[in-house]
Amino acid sequence: MSHSDLLYVQEQIGKQLVVMKEEKSRMMTAYFSQQSKERTEMEQLLASYTSGLEKLLTLADEHAVSSVVLVGSRVTIEYVELQSEDSFQITFPQEAEPGNNCISFLSPVGRQLLMASLGELISIITPSGPMDVRVTAIDNAVLMKQAEGGA
Numbered sequence: 001m002s003h004s005d006l007l008y009v010q011e012q013i014g015k016q017l018v019v020m021k022e023e024k025s026r027m028m029t030a031y032f033s034q035q036s037k038e039r040t041e042m043e044q045l046l047a048s049y050t051s052g053l054e055k056l057l058t059l060a061d062e063h064a065v066s067s068v069v070l071v072g073s074r075v076t077i078e079y080v081e082l083q084s085e086d087s088f089q090i091t092f093p094q095e096a097e098p099g100n101n102c103i104s105f106l107s108p109v110g111r112q113l114l115m116a117s118l119g120e121l122i123s124i125i126t127p128s129g130p131m132d133v134r135v136t137a138i139d140n141a142v143l144m145k146q147a148e149g150g151a
Contacts, residue, residue, distance in 0.1 A: 009065050016071055017053045031106055045111055052115050066140055067118040071105050075113055076137035
């Protein structure tokens with residue numbers, strides 16, 4: 001990642017930070033209208049995510065930015081027990097297209113992958129039960145394209 005690419009990604013992270021802060025209340029009302037354990041967990045996740053974004057902005061470190069799953073990242077996971085891989089792009093809810101492997105960061109799998117680190121082993125809770133997965137690749141090139149396109 002070149003210095004100019006890093007600047008683009010930081011710009012996009014800054015935009016995400018603004019969106020997260022401005023849209024948090026609306027997202028909570030739209031997707032978690034009732035006070036519940038799930039809503040409380042999502043509020044904590046969003047607080048942790050915005051804190052993580054703020055930290056990434058202060059680091060200005062190419063390695064840090066490219067080794068964590070963000071909204072906009074394409075992440076590849078290995079199902080440890082199955083020895084197979086899958087790839088997803090983590091998106092905002094309105095951009096999700098599960099048939100095209102674009103999943104919302106609010107989805108059960110998306111929220112479990114958000115802020116995961118490259119190489120991290122995670123137990124993902126799925127409808128069929130927990131599965132151990134390892135994050136094998138994180139591609140933040142989509143963040144650069146979004147920044148270049150002004151999205």
